[in-house]
Every structure is written in C-alpha cells, then in structure tokens.
Amino acid sequence: MRRFLATILCLPFLLIPTRAAGGQKYVALTFDDGPSGRYTRQLLDGLQERGVKATFLLCGYRIAQYPDITQRIVEEGHEIGFHGYSHKSMQGMSRRDIAQELSDTQALLPAGCHPVFFRPPGGCCSDPVQQVAEVRGLAILNWSVDPRDWATQDTAAIERAVLRNIHDGDIVLLHDMTTSSVQAALDIVDALLEQEYEPVTVWELARLRGASIRAGRTYTKFPPA
Numbered sequence: 351m352r353r354f355l356a357t358i359l360c361l362p363f364l365l366i367p368t369r370a371a372g373g374q375k376y377v378a379l380t381f382d383d384g385p386s387g388r389y390t391r392q393l394l395d396g397l398q399e400r401g402v403k404a405t406f407l408l409c410g411y412r413i414a415q416y417p418d419i420t421q422r423i424v425e426e427g428h429e430i431g432f433h434g435y436s437h438k439s440m441q442g443m444s445r446r447d448i449a450q451e452l453s454d455t456q457a458l459l460p461a462g463c464h465p466v467f468f469r470p471p472g473g474c475c476s477d478p479v480q481q482v483a484e485v486r487g488l489a490i491l492n493w494s495v496d497p498r499d500w501a502t503q504d505t506a507a508i509e510r511a512v513l514r515n516i517h518d519g520d521i522v523l524l525h526d527m528t529t530s531s532v533q534a535a536l537d538i539v540d541a542l543l544e545q546e547y548e549p550v551t552v553w554e555l556a557r558l559r560g561a562s563i564r565a566g567r568t569y570t571k572f573p574p575a
C-alpha cells in the first residue's frame with residue numbers, strides 16, 4: 351500500500367484547475383542539492399511533526415548515496431523534482447549532456463516516480479535547458495524568495511530574509527545541506543503557520559491556483575489571481 355501511494359504521489363502530471371478556498375494563503379518551500387544524510391532526516395522529521403509537505407529538487411549523485419532517504423521523501427508525500435545528476439552548471443552544456451543528466455537521475459528514482467519540475471543548478475536557463483525540458487515534458491522551476499541560506503549559514507538571518515519578503519503564492523529556495531538551513535526552515539514553517547499560511551508542495555500550489563503547468567515553461571511563483 352505504501353508503495354502504491356508513493357507511486358500516485360509521484361505522478362502529479364495532471365492538473366485539475368480548482369478554485370482556492372477564499373483568502374487562504376499558500377507558500378511552497380523547496381529544498382535543493384539533497385538528499386543529504388542527517389540534515390534531510392532532521393528536516394523530514396520536523397516536517398512530519400508539523401504535518402507539512404515540501405518539494406525536494408534532488409541531485410542524482412546524492413540519490414545514489416541516499417536511496418533510503420529518497421524513498422522516505424516519496425513515501426511521506428513530498429514532491430521530488432530534478433536538479434541534475436552532477437550539480438554541474440548547465441550553462442553551456444549541450445542538449446545531449448543535459449538529457450543524460452536527467453536520464454541518469456530518473457533511473458535512480460523509486461519506481462513510478464516521474465517528476466514534473468526541473469530546476470537547473472544555479473537556476474540557469476539556456477536554450478538547450480529549455481528545449482530538453484520541453485521534449486521531456488518538464489517545467490522549469492525557479493523561485494521568488496531566496497534567503498541565500500547556503501552563503502550565510504546563519505539561522506536567524508535566513509528566517510528574517512524569508513519572513514520579511516514572503517507573500518501569498520511564493521516559492522522559497524532553501525537547501526537541506528546544513529543545520530542552519532534545516533533549523534531555519536522549521537522555524538519558518540512555524541512562523542508561517544502562525545501567520546495562517548499553508549505550506550504545500552509546488553505542484554499542489556499550482557493546482558490550488560488553477561495554473562496549467564506547461565513543459566518547457568519557467569515558473570517562479572503562483573500568486574492569487
């Protein structure tokens with residue numbers, strides 16, 4: 351049953367436009383570069399305690415190191431997206447090499463898991479990146495709030511940078527690679543819940559906003575209409 355459920359949750363390709371409940375505020379937290387070992391575990395534990403789902407943009411070489419954590423991300427109802435295999439910049443990379451990065455990553459994902467979103471490392475978007483995404487049925491995912499958590503590694507500064515700039519429908523860029531980021535992420539979730547935001551996956555945010563996700567298009571946020 352768990353495997354069946356995981357398969358369903360990992361196949362969010364069909365968007366059914368719905369109207370969001372009146373006035374409800376949503377936000378999507380996204381985590382790049384993982385899975386890492388204990389940091390991703392801490393984050394998953396904290397999200398589970400709070401009943402919150404997030405989106406994880408995974409690197410293939412890290413999925414190879416932590417297949418059990420990748421499986422847990424899927425089983426607990428979070429969304430998985432691509433972040434390349436090697437985490438090398440795709441600026442200047444050929445279509446063939448970009449496609450190979452995606453294929454090598456897809457091959458390591460749990461059976462039935464087919465991501466909708468692709469975030470190139472560093473957020474680069476060249477013509478080849480856009481073309482490969484379109485051919486493979488992937489949308490490119492950027493973000494609207496970036497606290498530069500990887501650079502500051504300062505929990506309080508990360509929290510301030512997010513909470514001062516957050517708006518309904520924003521997509522927040524974080525990394526589950528350090529204690530400061532994970533602690534900040536969980537504190538941010540608590541503050542957002544207090545402010546009556548509902549944190550959801552990117553796919554769920556798009557669905558709630560009635561957005562049609564198109565292959566090859568770039569998305570940064572899903573504000574209310």
Ligand SMILES: [Zn+2]
Binds near residue numbers: 382383433437471472
């Ligand atoms: Zn990255």
